[in-house]
Amino acid sequence: MLDGVRKYWVVILLPIFVLLSAFSRPDWGFYGHRKINRMATFTLPTELFAFYKPHLEFITEHAVDPDKRRYALKNEAYRHYIDVDHWDTIPFPSVPRDLSQASLQYATLLCINNKDTSDVTSLLDDKELFYQDHIQLDRYSLEVVLNSDLASYLSSPNEINCTQFIYENKFVKYGVLPYFLEDFYHRLVRSFTNKNVKAILKLSADMGHYIGDAHVPLHTSENYNGQMTDQVGIHAFWESRIPELSADEHYDMLVGKADYIDNKREYFWDIIIESHKLLPDVLRLEKELRATFPEDRQFCYDERLERTTWTQCPEFAQAYEKSLGGSIERRMQESIKAIGDVWLSAWVDAGQPDLSEAGLGLDPDFMKKEKEELDKAYQSGNINGRSHQ
Numbered sequence: 247m248l249d250g251v252r253k254y255w256v257v258i259l260l261p262i263f264v265l266l267s268a269f270s271r272p273d274w275g276f277y278g279h280r281k282i283n284r285m286a287t288f289t290l291p292t293e294l295f296a297f298y299k300p301h302l303e304f305i306t307e308h309a310v311d312p313d314k315r316r317y318a319l320k321n322e323a324y325r326h327y328i329d330v331d332h333w334d335t336i337p338f339p340s341v342p343r344d345l346s347q348a349s350l351q352y353a354t355l356l357c358i359n360n361k362d363t364s365d366v367t368s369l370l371d372d373k374e375l376f377y378q379d380h381i382q383l384d385r386y387s388l389e390v391v392l393n394s395d396l397a398s399y400l401s402s403p404n405e406i407n408c409t410q411f412i413y414e415n416k417f418v419k420y421g422v423l424p425y426f427l428e429d430f431y432h433r434l435v436r437s438f439t440n441k442n443v444k445a446i447l448k449l450s451a452d453m454g455h456y457i458g459d460a461h462v463p464l465h466t467s468e469n470y471n472g473q474m475t476d477q478v479g480i481h482a483f484w485e486s487r488i489p490e491l492s493a494d495e496h497y498d499m500l501v502g503k504a505d506y507i508d509n510k511r512e513y514f515w516d517i518i519i520e521s522h523k524l525l526p527d528v529l530r531l532e533k534e535l536r537a538t539f540p541e542d543r544q545f546c547y548d549e550r551l552e553r554t555t556w557t558q559c560p561e562f563a564q565a566y567e568k569s570l571g572g573s574i575e576r577r578m579q580e581s582i583k584a585i586g587d588v589w590l591s592a593w594v595d596a597g598q599p600d601l602s603e604a605g606l607g608l609d610p611d612f613m614k615k616e617k618e619e620l621d622k623a624y625q626s627g628n629i630n631g632r633s634h635q
């Protein structure tokens with residue numbers, strides 16, 4: 247009888263709790279991102295480590311800002327993933343590595359004339375020039391509204407009469423992570439060149455987050471939370487629940503020394519490709535385990551941060567992790583190393599500026615106001631875009 251009642255409640259509550267716990271755990275979990283950023287500083291050569299060391303708390307704490315920003319900014323979400331399997335299969339030869347080419351390949355330019363809308367994409371004479379002049383600045387937006395006269399970019403401009411144009415950037419919808427990494431890298435280099443300590447710290451922390459995301463297999467797929475394969479909740483299971491249970495005790499986070507990256511674009515894309523290679527196992531093994539592991543020992547109540555959550559039991563998580571053959575630990579280690587590589591390379595590309603005097607006397611709370619605003623947006627719970635990226 248008791249068993250029957252319990253089963254009844256499990257059936258009713260399980261999907262609710264899975265959803266709740268999944269919604270409350272952003273990628274790698276806040277725990278994972280903080281840990282990864284912190285450990286990345288230990289890969290750096292002495293001179294650069296000496297710069298980061300007094301700011302270790304900042305780099306750690308602000309590792310999660312980009313996730314909070316998804317609650318504040320409309321277009322932030324697309325930077326955290328790429329559903330690259332929407333476009334092609336490994337090694338994704340048909341996906342242009344240049345964002346303008348990728349964007350133009352899938353975009354539509356609409357001409358609005360009062361109530362009429364017509365597709366004028368094929369009339370664009372010089373797509374590249376049009377992109378440079380009108381889209382470049384808003385290249386990560388899903389839709390760009392243009393009120394300017396575009397006649398000079400269109401063949402047969404006299405035949406059309408448009409009061410407004412809309413550039414529908416369909417490519418962005420499926421995520422822009424590797425492109426954004428490349429762009430963001432240049433910003434980090436600039437901050438080093440200018441010895442702008444606040445910018446170096448802020449961009450380093452953010453960069454660490456995006457690099458961490460790129461190492462997660464479920465950040466490279468349209469089936470990002472197992473919703474296409476009846477595995478809802480797998481996102482948080484892989485990247486939050488398991489590291490939280492295992493990392494402190496069992497993971498080796500000292501990953502050696504950072505290396506200079508020669509070809510940044512290739513490097514970022516390789517991270518995506520390696521993540522995506524792991525995806526079939528991430529999905530298949532969880533499904534197999536769910537079918538064989540005792541059903542009443544898969545989900546448990548867990549006390550975390552003064553809250554009770556209904557989540558995967560430690561033994562179930564352990565069994566899944568074991569079946570994956572240590573790939574979660576490896577991806578975490580590779581994230582740490584990659585972040586070190588990127589910080590080091592940016593500093594080298596900036597000409598290895600001497601930062602020994604930089605940042606002395608800097609108020610460690612210099613981002614207090616921005617952080618409070620981000621926290622407020624995050625606590626509001628109104629996310630823009632997906633909750634699992």
Ligand SMILES: [Zn+2]
Pocket residue numbers: 273312313326455459635
């Ligand atoms: Zn993220």
